[in-house]
Amino acid sequence: MEYVLIVISAIFVNNIVLSQFLGICPFLGVSKKISTGIGMTGAVTFVMVIATIVTFFIQKAVLEPFGVEYLQTITFILVIASLVQLVEIMLKKVSPPLYQALGVFLPLITTNCAILGVAILALGLEDTNIVKSVVFAISHAVGFGLALITFSGIREQLDLMDIPKGMKGTPIALVVAGLLALAFMGFAGIV
């Protein structure tokens, strides 16, 4: 039951993009087409889960025993940056088709605040353990995907519409994102 609550809360109620404002850059940047949206979602899910697992062990095995929690930001971002490089190199060797699909998005992920944000938030869960952190990371990634893919679907349609000149491009995209966030607010109170 506890896990069900985490999943529903992460995907709908506290959606990472639309209510916590993490990962806005890729949300606005790669949402012009549904296909790129799906690629980005795949890459984010992949890195988010691995990064959460690795940072969890670093926090528990290195930072806490030595009492240097204040180095959290610096360690985590370095780990994530090198992890992204590693994943890129491995994917290239192990699965070229997957690399073709996700390749261009991987470098962008280092500066995606959703990854670092989820890694830090996962450590703040009540009596956190590794399974809970992984469930937490996966459901946030799904929430990111849901928001991104819905949004790119709407933006594809927007191209065909007659939009006032001053609102073209970013402004209308932001207003649409606002309406989407308003729709997601309807889920508030479920959990």
Next chain:
Amino acid sequence: MNQWNNFSKGFFKENAVFTLLLGMCPTLGVTSSAFDGLGMGLATTFVLVMANLVIAIIKNLIPDKVRIPAFIVVIATFVTIVEMTMQAYLPDLFESLGLFIPLIVVNCLVLGRAEAFASKNNIGSSIIDGLGMGLGFAMALTILGAIREILGSGKIFGTVVFPEDYGMLVFVLAPGAFIALGYLIAFINQVKKEA
């Protein structure tokens, strides 16, 4: 004159938020009041200036291949300093900015200036660039925060303008952030076109 252009470009012509669309997460996440926006903007300015300074000093010592991780370490150092200082002296602001303070490290604006400016220019212009860009960012956050605060709760910097009951709550919540920023950017684009 040249240095003045270098400083002032961050406010209007190349404003991080309104034109370059960098650093959107803190822009939307912490601007539910003007004070939070200002605090976040100034914290980012500090990191930006110090990171630009250090990177401009050591740019010739860093091998080209590992420059991004090296930049990130420099930035993360200053973010940690900001985090600890704020926790000690401004605990209220620290509470309300929360997760977004460690996330300054992944603000694309800071890394973007390090990569695009500080790694190619001398120390003096890098500091001025960081200061201009940072204060421009702080200005954008304060404007957006003020608009949301006044529409949402009828206050500005905590001073009551009209009773809170008449405020539109939605502007303090998540959807209002997107919508307010959307219209603000549309307005600024229009002003720019006429200028």
